[in-house]
Amino acid sequence: MTSTALPNQQIDAYLAALRNHLAPLTLAEREDILREIGAHIRDSVDVLGTPIETALARLGPPEVLAAQYRDGLLVRAASRSLSPVLLLRATLRLATKGFVGVVVFFCGFTGYITGTSLILTGVLKPFMPTSVGLWTSKTTAVWQSNGPTFGIQTNHPPHEILGWWAIPIGLIGGALILFVTTFAIRTFLRLSQKWQIKLSAPIVFRG
Amino acid sequence: MATLASLWNGRLYGLEIIRFLETHSQLVLAEGTIYPILNRLKNEAFLTSEWVEADAGHPRKYYSLTDTGRQRLRLMATAWVDFSRGVGNLIEPVLATQETSR
Numbered sequence: 001m002t003s004t005a006l007p008n009q010q011i012d013a014y015l016a017a018l019r020n021h022l023a024p025l026t027l028a029e030r031e032d033i034l035r036e037i038g039a040h041i042r043d044s045v046d047v048l049g050t051p052i053e054t055a056l057a058r059l060g061p062p063e064v065l066a067a068q069y070r071d072g073l074l075v076r077a078a079s080r081s082l083s084p085v086l087l088l089r090a091t092l093r094l095a096t097k098g099f100v101g102v103v104v105f106f107c108g109f110t111g112y113i114t115g116t117s118l119i120l121t122g123v124l125k126p127f128m129p130t131s132v133g134l135w136t137s138k139t140t141a142v143w144q145s146n147g148p149t150f151g152i153q154t155n156h157p158p159h160e161i162l163g164w165w166a167i168p169i170g171l172i173g174g175a176l177i178l179f180v181t182t183f184a185i186r187t188f189l190r191l192s193q194k195w196q197i198k199l200s201a202p203i204v205f206r207g
Numbered sequence: 208m209a210t211l212a213s214l215w216n217g218r219l220y221g222l223e224i225i226r227f228l229e230t231h232s233q234l235v236l237a238e239g240t241i242y243p244i245l246n247r248l249k250n251e252a253f254l255t256s257e258w259v260e261a262d263a264g265h266p267r268k269y270y271s272l273t274d275t276g277r278q279r280l281r282l283m284a285t286a287w288v289d290f291s292r293g294v295g296n297l298i299e300p301v302l303a304t305q306e307t308s309r
Contacts, residue, residue, distance in 0.1 A: 035258075036221065036242060036268045043222050043267070060239035068243035076250060193247065 007052040011041050014056055021066030025073060033069060072193075079189035084112050087185045094192055104188050111181030115174045122170025134162040208287060209234055210244055211253060211272065211280040218257075220267040221245065245270055253279055 015034050022030045037059065044055035059065060071093055078090030091108055094101030125132045162169060213219060213227045225241055228234045248254045253276030258266045272280065 032268075033242070033246070035266075039265050039267050040221050040238070040242070042265055046264075048222075058238040060237065065239045065243070068240065069246060072243055072247045072250070076247075193251070 007045055010052050010056065011038065011045075014041070014059075014062055017062035018066055021063045022069060024070055029073075037065070075189050075193055079186050079193065081186075082182060084182070087182065087189070088112070090189055091185055094189075100188075101192075104185065108181055108185045111177055111184075115177035115181060118170045118174030118177065120170075120174075122167045122174060125164070125166045125170065133160045133166045135160050208280065208283045209236075210241065210248065211276055211283070214254070214270055214272045214276075215280065218269040218271040220259075220269050224270070248276070252276075 015038055018037060019030065019034055022033060025033070041052075041055050041059070044050040044058075045052050050058075074086075074093055075090050078086045081087060088105065088108055091101060091105040095105040121132055209228055209232060210224060213224045213231075219227060221241055224245075225236055225238060228236055245254065245256075249256055249270070252273055254270045255273055256268050256270050259269050261267050
């Protein structure tokens with residue numbers, strides 16, 4: 001796209017770039033957006049007399065504009081989903097925009113890892129009873145960093161304290177952690193959509 | 208809220224919303240931002256849209272508030288008035304000091 005190109009060529013080039021960056025959206029959504037942005041540019045140029053370069057500059061780079069649509073779609077889809085991959089992808093996207101997103105991403109990631117590990121422990125205990133469980137190196141079990149070890153161990157401390165209880169505790173505890181993590185992330189994503197709508201993004205007040 | 212409020216009196220298309228906000232509230236919205244916001248508000252069922260043929264030679268996408276959008280806007284407007292009244296109370300002494308020091 002150069003400043004010497006004809007306005008129509010510049011519009012077509014802008015819309016073509018936008019189309020490429022909107023690839024994850026459905027065809028109908030994509031074409032609707034392109035039609036609307038195309039109408040906006042033509043109105044700016046033909047009706048308001050704005051130079052084409054200015055009209056395109058005000059819209060911003062096509063990849064940035066497309067990213068705003070894609071982010072909205074990703075967060076909306078994730079807030080209704082149960083997929084850990086989709087939920088973490090959406091929080092990772094929000095993590096690039098603010099500190100709260102970073103915190104939620106790491107809490108979510110930790111929640112999924114912990115929940116999955118517990119469930120795995122419960123599932124594997126019957127098959128590997130001597131390598132899977134909760135152990136402590138002390139005579140009394142105190143939850144501390146150098147105390148009990150929960151999970152799969154080949155070289156574990158001497159005292160196993162849960163025994164077969166590792167199965168129900170691992171399965172129920174793990175499921176509970178996964179459930180809480182999933183719904184906490186979904187709630188956060190829903191709230192983030194509302195906050196964005198309320199704040200309505202970058203606004204300049206011309207005093 | 209500003210975007211929803213611009214549609215209170217009837218349907219508008221994107222460029223009209225931008226110009227409406229500029230002339231009525233001195234809010235200058237980044238043009239590339241308004242369309243994804245409208246898209247999101249539509250997906251949240253606060254707005255509906257329709258393509259309308261225009262004299263310009265191409266159709267324009269007009270947005271209107273839904274009943275849900277109107278209800279939400281009323282709630283947001285009430286919250287905003289309460290908030291601005293609180294801030295107004297806070298800065299009232301600042302302005303009063305300015306007046307007396309002149």
